[in-house]
Amino acid sequence: AARIFEIMRQCEVSVILISQASSEHSLCLAIANKSVNAAINALNTNLKFEIENGQINKVTADTGCAILAAVGDGMVGSPGVAGKFFETLAKANINIRAIAQGASERNISAVINSKDINKALQAAHSGFYLSDQVISVGLIGPGGIGSTFLDQVEEARAAIKAKYHVDICVRGIMNSKQMLLSDDALSGNWRDNFANHSIEPDMDTFTAHLQSGDVPHAVIIDCTASTALSKQYLSFFNQGFNVITPNKHANAGDIEYHNQIKATARKNGNHYLYEATVCAGLPVINTLQDLIKTGDEIITIEGVVSGTLSFIFNELGKGRIFSDIVKDAKELGYTEPDPREDLSGQDVARKLVCLSREIGYNVSLSDISVTNLVPEELRNCSIEEFMTRLPQFDDRIMGMANEAAAKGEKLTYAGKIHADGTVSVAIQSVAQSHPLARLNGTDNIIIFQTKRYDATRPMIIQGPGAGAAVTAAGIFADLLRLTSYLY
Amino acid sequence: AARIFEIMRQCEVSVILISQASSEHSLCLAIANKSVNAAINALNTNLKFEIENGQINKVTADTGCAILAAVGDGMVGSPGVAGKFFETLAKANINIRAIAQGASERNISAVINSKDINKALQAAHSGFYLSDQVISVGLIGPGGIGSTFLDQVEEARAAIKAKYHVDICVRGIMNSKQMLLSDDALSGNWRDNFANHSIEPDMDTFTAHLQSGDVPHAVIIDCTASTALSKQYLSFFNQGFNVITPNKHANAGDIEYHNQIKATARKNGNHYLYEATVCAGLPVINTLQDLIKTGDEIITIEGVVSGTLSFIFNELGKGRIFSDIVKDAKELGYTEPDPREDLSGQDVARKLVCLSREIGYNVSLSDISVTNLVPEELRNCSIEEFMTRLPQFDDRIMGMANEAAAKGEKLTYAGKIHADGTVSVAIQSVAQSHPLARLNGTDNIIIFQTKRYDATRPMIIQGPGAGAAVTAAGIFADLLRLTSYLY
Numbered sequence: 025a026a027r028i029f030e031i032m033r034q035c036e037v038s039v040i041l042i043s044q045a046s047s048e049h050s051l052c053l054a055i056a057n058k059s060v061n062a063a064i065n066a067l068n069t070n071l072k073f074e075i076e077n078g079q080i081n082k083v084t085a086d087t088g089c090a091i092l093a094a095v096g097d098g099m100v101g102s103p104g105v106a107g108k109f110f111e112t113l114a115k116a117n118i119n120i121r122a123i124a125q126g127a128s129e130r131n132i133s134a135v136i137n138s139k140d141i142n143k144a145l146q147a148a149h150s151g152f153y154l155s156d157q158v159i160s161v162g163l164i165g166p167g168g169i170g171s172t173f174l175d176q177v178e179e180a181r182a183a184i185k186a187k188y189h190v191d192i193c194v195r196g197i198m199n200s201k202q203m204l205l206s207d208d209a210l211s212g213n214w215r216d217n218f219a220n221h222s223i224e225p226d227m228d229t230f231t232a233h234l235q236s237g238d239v240p241h242a243v244i245i246d247c248t249a250s251t252a253l254s255k256q257y258l259s260f261f262n263q264g265f266n267v268i269t270p271n272k273h274a275n276a277g278d279i280e281y282h283n284q285i286k287a288t289a290r291k292n293g294n295h296y297l298y299e300a301t302v303c304a305g306l307p308v309i310n311t312l313q314d315l316i317k318t319g320d321e322i323i324t325i326e327g328v329v330s331g332t333l334s335f336i337f338n339e340l341g342k343g344r345i346f347s348d349i350v351k352d353a354k355e356l357g358y359t360e361p362d363p364r365e366d367l368s369g370q371d372v373a374r375k376l377v378c379l380s381r382e383i384g385y386n387v388s389l390s391d392i393s394v395t396n397l398v399p400e401e402l403r404n405c406s407i408e409e410f411m412t413r414l415p416q417f418d419d420r421i422m423g424m425a426n427e428a429a430a431k432g433e434k435l436t437y438a439g440k441i442h443a444d445g446t447v448s449v450a451i452q453s454v455a456q457s458h459p460l461a462r463l464n465g466t467d468n469i470i471i472f473q474t475k476r477y478d479a480t481r482p483m484i485i486q487g488p489g490a491g492a493a494v495t496a497a498g499i500f501a502d503l504l505r506l507t508s509y510l511y
Numbered sequence: 512a513a514r515i516f517e518i519m520r521q522c523e524v525s526v527i528l529i530s531q532a533s534s535e536h537s538l539c540l541a542i543a544n545k546s547v548n549a550a551i552n553a554l555n556t557n558l559k560f561e562i563e564n565g566q567i568n569k570v571t572a573d574t575g576c577a578i579l580a581a582v583g584d585g586m587v588g589s590p591g592v593a594g595k596f597f598e599t600l601a602k603a604n605i606n607i608r609a610i611a612q613g614a615s616e617r618n619i620s621a622v623i624n625s626k627d628i629n630k631a632l633q634a635a636h637s638g639f640y641l642s643d644q645v646i647s648v649g650l651i652g653p654g655g656i657g658s659t660f661l662d663q664v665e666e667a668r669a670a671i672k673a674k675y676h677v678d679i680c681v682r683g684i685m686n687s688k689q690m691l692l693s694d695d696a697l698s699g700n701w702r703d704n705f706a707n708h709s710i711e712p713d714m715d716t717f718t719a720h721l722q723s724g725d726v727p728h729a730v731i732i733d734c735t736a737s738t739a740l741s742k743q744y745l746s747f748f749n750q751g752f753n754v755i756t757p758n759k760h761a762n763a764g765d766i767e768y769h770n771q772i773k774a775t776a777r778k779n780g781n782h783y784l785y786e787a788t789v790c791a792g793l794p795v796i797n798t799l800q801d802l803i804k805t806g807d808e809i810i811t812i813e814g815v816v817s818g819t820l821s822f823i824f825n826e827l828g829k830g831r832i833f834s835d836i837v838k839d840a841k842e843l844g845y846t847e848p849d850p851r852e853d854l855s856g857q858d859v860a861r862k863l864v865c866l867s868r869e870i871g872y873n874v875s876l877s878d879i880s881v882t883n884l885v886p887e888e889l890r891n892c893s894i895e896e897f898m899t900r901l902p903q904f905d906d907r908i909m910g911m912a913n914e915a916a917a918k919g920e921k922l923t924y925a926g927k928i929h930a931d932g933t934v935s936v937a938i939q940s941v942a943q944s945h946p947l948a949r950l951n952g953t954d955n956i957i958i959f960q961t962k963r964y965d966a967t968r969p970m971i972i973q974g975p976g977a978g979a980a981v982t983a984a985g986i987f988a989d990l991l992r993l994t995s996y997l998y
Contacts, residue, residue, distance in 0.1 A: 030517065043530055043611040111598035123610050123619065124530040132610065180806030305963070306970060307798045314794070317675075318987040319667030462949060465968060476792070476980040481952060483793060483974035493963040500805040508996065 028053075028067070035059075035066040041091060041133050043124040052122045054135055060085050089121060090141040092148065093133040109148060110134070115510065116147035116240030117264060147240040157189055159507055160239040162196035162230060163247060166218065169270060170197075170247030173496035178212050180500075190507045196234050198225050199248075205233045227256070231263055241510050245499060246271045255281070257296070261288045266510075268502045270300035270495055275381060276374035279388055282381065295506050300498030302375045303329055303468045303489035311485065312382050312472070321475040322383050326440040329375045331466035331490035332358045332366040333397075333437040338463055340425050341434045347415040354411070358466060362407050367397040369437070369449045376439040376447050385445045394449040397421070397437070421451075428453040434461040459484055466490060515540070515554070522553040528578060528620050530611040539609045541622055547572050576608060577628040579635060580620040596635060597621070602997065603634035603727030604751060634727040644676055646994055647726040649683035649717060650734060653705065656757060657684075657734030660983035665699050667987075677994045683721050685712050686735075692720045714743070718750055728997050732986060733758045742768070744783070748775045753997075755989045757787035757982055762868060763861035766875055769868065782993050787985030789862045790816055790955045790976035798972065799869050799959070808962040809870050813927035816862045818953035818977035819845045819853040820884075820924040825950055828921045833908045834901040841898070845953060849894050854884040856924070856936045863926040863934050872932045881936040884908070884924070908938075915940040921948040946971055953977060 028051060032039055041054035055063055067083045074080040094109050109132055113120060122135040136144055146158070161177075163170055177192055185191055193209040202222035204210065210217065234242045244260050246253055246269040254273035258281070261267065267289070275282055275298060289296040299309045315322065328334045335358055339349040350367070353359050359366050373394045380387040396403075399417040402410045421435075428435045431453070438460055439449045454460045459471055459482075468489025477483040488494050515538060519526055528541035542550055554570045561567040581596050596619055600607060609622040623631055633645070648664075650657055664679055672678055680696040689709035691697065697704065721729045731747050733740055733756040741760035745768070748754065754776070762769055762785060776783040786796045802809065815821045822845050826836040837854070840846050846853050860881045867874040883890075886904040889897045908922075915922045920940045925947055928934050941947045946958055946969075955976025964970040975981050 109597070111601070114598070176806055180804075183806070184804070307794045307801070307972075310797070311794045314988040314991070315984070317667075317671070317991050318984045319663055319670070320984060457949075459949075462944075462946075467968060476984055477974055481954060481975040483972075485794075485970075485972055487964055487970035488968040497802070497805045497807060497963055501801040504801070504804050 027071070031066050031070045032063065034070075035062050037063045037066070041122070041124050041135065043122045052135075054089070054091060054122065057087060060087060086121065088138045089135050090138045091133050091135055092141065092144050094148065112147045112240070113144055116143055118144045118147065143240065157507070157510075158191045158193050158239050158241070159503075159510070160234050160237075160242040161192060161194045161245060161503070162198070162234040162242065163194060163245045164198045164230075164253060165246065165248035165250075166197050166199060166214075167247065168492040169495045169499070170245075171215070172492040173245070173247065173499050174210075174214055176493075176496050176500050177503075178214075181209070184504070188504075188507070190504075192503065192507075193239065195237075195239070196230050198227075198230050201225065203230055205230070207237050231260070231265070235264070242266070243268055243503065243506060245269065245503070247499070249273070251277065257285045258288055261285060261292055261294050261296070264292065264294065266295045266297075266506055268297045268499055268506065270298070270304070270499055272301045272371075272374045272378055274298075275301055276377040276389060279381070279386060295509055297502035297506060298378075299502050300495050301378050303327075303470060303485070303487075304491065305494035305496075305498035305501070306468065306470070306485050306487050306489055308379075308470050308485060309382065311483070312379065315472065315474055315476075316383065320477075322441075322472065323443050323475065323479075324441060324473045325379055325383075325470065326438055326460070326473075327468065327470035328436055328438050328460060328463060329468050329470070329489060330366060330372045330437070331468060331488065332363075333369075333372065334463050334468060334489075335466045337435055337437050338465065338467075340421075341429075341461075343425075343429070345415075346418045346421045346425075350414060351411065362410075364398045364403070364407075364410060369394040369396055372437070372439050372449045373447075376441060376449060380441050380445070380447055383441070385441075385447075387445070387447055392447045392449060395437075395451055397451075424451065424453070432456055434458075436460045436463075459486075514558070518553050518557045519550065521557075522549050524550045524553070528609070528611050528622065530609045539622075541576070541578060541609065541620075544574060547574060573608065575625045576622050577625045578620050578622055579628065579631050581635065599634045599727070600631055603630055605631045605634065630724075630727065644994070644997075645678045645680050645726050645728070646990075646997070647721050647724075647729040648679060648681045648732060648990070649685070649721040649729065650681060650732045651685045651717075651740060652733065652735035652737075653684050653686060653701075654734065655979040656982045656986070657732075658702070659979040660732070660734065660986050661697075661701055663980075663983050663987050664990075665701075668696070671991070675991075675994070677991075679990065679994075680726065682724075682726070683717050685714075685717050688712065690717055692717070694724050718747070718752070722751070729753070730755055730990065730993060732756065732990070734986070736760070738764065744772045745775055748772060748779055748781050748783070751779065751781065753782045753784075753993055755784045755986055755993065757785070757791070757986055759788045759858075759861045759865055761785075762788055763864040763876060766868070766873060782996055784989035784993060785865075786989050787982050788865050790814075790957060790972070790974075791978065792981035792983075792985035792988070793955065793957070793972050793974050793976055795866075795957050795972060796869065798970070799866065802959065802961055802963075803870065807964075809928075809959065810930050810962065810966075811928060811960045812866055812870075812957065813925055813947070813960075814955065814957035815923055815925050815947060815950060816955050816957070816976060817853060817859045817924070818955060818975065819850075820856075820859065821950050821955060821976075822953045824922055824924050825952065825954075827908075827912050828916075828948075830912075830916070832902075833905050833912075837901060838898065849897075851885045851890070851894075851897060856881040856883055859924070859926050859936045860934075863928060863936060867928050867932070867934055870928070872928075872934075874932070874934055879934045879936060882924075882938055884938075911938065911940070919943060921945075923947045923950075946973075 037055050037059040039053050039055055043052045064083060064085055071080055118136055118140045120134050120136055124133050181192055195206050197204045197218055203225040204218045204222045243266040249271055251273045254271055257267050257274050274285060302308045332353060335353055336349050340346060350363055354363050373389055373392045377387055377389055402413055425435050433453045433455055436452050436454055438452050441447050459469060463469055467486060469486040472483040473479055524542050524546040526540050526542055530539045551570060551572050558567055605623055605627045607621050607623055611620050668679055682693050684691045684705055690712040691705045691709045730753040736758055738760045741758055744754050744761050761772060789795045819840060822840055823836050837850055841850050860876055860879045864874055864876055889900055912922050920942055923939050923941055925939050926936045946956060950956055954973060956973040959970040960966055
């Protein structure tokens with residue numbers, strides 16, 4: 025080592041940083057770019073003998089480096105500083121080439137690639153609260169739920185910045201026709217900007233943009249109901265994104281893929297949050313995860329998890345005619361444009377698949393027995409024909425409803441995960457005192473029966489399980505959970 | 512620098528680690544303890560001139576140091592390694608004296624105090640999953656809830672270790688009479704050990720033990736209902752502990768103290784979790800926090816939050832006599848030994864204070880109007896006299912109950928946070944269709960009415976809000992949340 029420093033001194037190269045890790049047979053010097061050639065030449069010339077006989081392996085220079093230093097008297101004896109410094113750099117995915125901290129503890133220096141310097145500075149500032157902790161958000165699907173989410177974030181953003189030092193920075197919005205990218209946070213006027221300043225949608229450009237500009241963390245929020253987009257989560261996780269979504273397809277679809285994305289997210293240290301997939305903003309998924317992790321045993325889960333079908337059966341309980349109610353529900357906007365999508369029960373079944381898999385059952389949609397409320401004769405006709413002919417088929421369901429009423433009971437369309445792991449989605453007649461019978465309007469309800477919350481005292485969560493505001497709030501709560509994991 | 516290395520070479524001192532941070536006017540060398548005197552003498556002698564004319568300030572030696580190194584070819588180009596390494600050391604409160612990482616990126620070395628070496632090694636191993644991430648748990652109050660919690664942890668511990676690499680290590684159990692300390696996790700036979708191997712209780716010894724033995728994180732779980740213990744949380748946070756509790760006193764007591772412990776925990780980066788203070792394991796506090804953080808506005812919160820009073824009023828709704836029900840409830844163990852503690856409504860009022868403060872209201876117990884169900888004449892007599900004379904006072908409440916029944920309504924004992932921030936705890940007569948009227952047994956219910964969950968569609972959480980198993984599960988869920996924040 026002495027020889028090397030003597031050589032540096034002779035060729036008048038100022039050494040900025042020196043580092044030799046304990047067991048390492050190499051010595052690292054940081055010097056100014058302009059001195060690199062002089063230093064290399066001097067070392068190669070003066071150490072010619074040692075290099076030739078193999079005592080020194082080689083002399084190399086890595087250019088394009090920068091030094092990021094944390095400096096301050098307050099760092100002396102503060103265990104957290106080095107940790108916080110390198111933690112923030114690590115979480116921002118910045119590679120550290122060399123490190124030095126002298127024993128005075130007033131300076132920690134990290135040699136990093138020049139291209140990372142802004143990102144590193146930003147991350148380090150965030151870590152030490154010199155600036156806010158930024159999360160870059162890309163939203164796909166600014167429809168009813170997505171646009172409400174954007175409005176909620178806009179409204180709460182300043183308060184969250186002030187209180188939690190987290191800056192939620194929406195930097196991209198995309199739908200199937202266009203996308204809007206922004207370096208800064210898209211604010212209140214995102215609608216105008218999206219309408220007037222969007223460009224052709226392109227996923228690669230979108231994801232690259234979200235991770236550009238020195239932002240340490242990025243999340244993609246999928247507010248679509250698209251199966252195709254759910255197939256891209258794996259790629260998102262492999263690019264280092266976190267994913268938040270109310271889209272059920274990844275969790276209710278192919279089970280291999282479902283397991284793969286969860287494993288990939290875990291392996292990469294990314295987060296996959298999906299509270300809003302079941303019952304919107306009601307705390308269903310998180311509560312279920314807590315029960316399971318604390319060692320409770322789930323015996324059964326049953327519930328009404330479709331707002332549309334809740335409405336239809338609540339009206340049926342008032343003595344109204346099935347086809348009339350379906351017509352009303354369609355007009356009130358409670359159903360999909362084709363009400364058969366709701367009446368088929370497939371949406372309910374998908375939610376039950378999500379819950380079952382959360383418990384650990386290997387259940388797929390095809391394993392579930394689902395009562396389809398669409399008469400077989402009307403499954404393939406046009407929407408108009410369906411609506412026109414539906415009254416011809418009222419008898420069957422009205423017969424059931426009247427029978428229930430005669431017994432003082434009420435019909436419900438409920439999903440249930442049974443104690444043996446089988447799952448059913450069917451019409452049930454329940455006593456008026458049963459929790460399933462007490463719903464109003466489009467309310468959802470979930471009843472957890474577990475070892476600790478037994479049949480006589482189950483845990484019940486009830487409330488609106490659909491609607492833009494509450495679904496968006498569920499996504500937003502996931503986003504805040506994400507930031508508390510990241511920072 | 513060259514001179515220094517030349518001197519080291521001459522006195523044959525092998526330099527283990529070299530570090531000079533970028534802007535720092537000092538050079539740090541790590542050498543073996545046995546060479547310290549030789550090196551210091553050689554430097555002082557050879558650099559006499561530079562020292563005398565002030566070019567070199569001084570030559571000092573810090574002894575009692577150790578070097579912790581992370582070594583591996585896989586570290587090349589992996590941004591996370593340095594971060595993870597220093598993050599785990601920081602979280603374990605280990606001070607780093609000097610750092611070096613050579614440019615080959617195969618070795619990161621940290622100079623730390625010798626006394627920290629085991630703790631640092633343990634933390635680093637945990638950080639890299641070589642061993643599990645350990646959390647040291649001290650439980651105060653192994654009564655009904657506390658002992659159930661210990662049993663639940665014991666039962667789930669292996670699964671949590673396997674799945675999440677977190678080792679929940681209960682290392683201390685204390686009550687007012689004795690305490691049991693252990694270096695390893697107290698396992699299934701903790702009851703025997705606590706009975707037979709306990710020592711005199713002493714808080715300083717207890718807390719020192721929990722943080723001893725190289726365990727990077729520690730949490731104190733207060734399962735008592737003690738006001739005195741709640742006054743020690745501030746000291747716990749100042750000692751670096753996290754705190755989890757179902758004990759309401761810190762949150763419902765003096766508001767200055769309540770604000771102070773929350774601020775201290777936040778400032779120190781510790782966590783204070785208390786889901787089980789209201790409605791045991793039901794997800795009330797976390798749900799409320801999510802609503803608030805996502806910018807929802809809480810309009811009202813109302814609910815039945817006492818299992819004892821829920822039982823009494825549910826039985827009253829069946830036409831039974833008040834004093835008979837109180838007698839039954841006492842015999843069933845649903846009440847405190849002195850049932851007046853439940854009937855006074857103070858416990859309900861405390862829970863409402865906790866919820867109000869969570870919303871941000873500066874409410875104290877004395878601000879709340881509380882209907883005391885104990886007749887004034889019986890407030891100061893013995894328990895026996897109270898139980899004997901209670902039937903003499905049945906008329907008033909039975910009159911109310913009969914009046915409610917005549918209108919098809921039901922009496923409930925409910926707490927309510929009103930839209931203007933006032934809080935009341937009172938007997939309410941509600942329609943049978945009202946959510947408050949549908950309780951069974953000792954069930955609790957909380958009804959959140961917010962901007963997003965409006966009056967016609969509130970969010971309702973219902974289920975057992977007391978009992979050892981569900982309260983312990985609420986504490987356990989908090990503990991797992993804590994580990995996900997820490998690691």
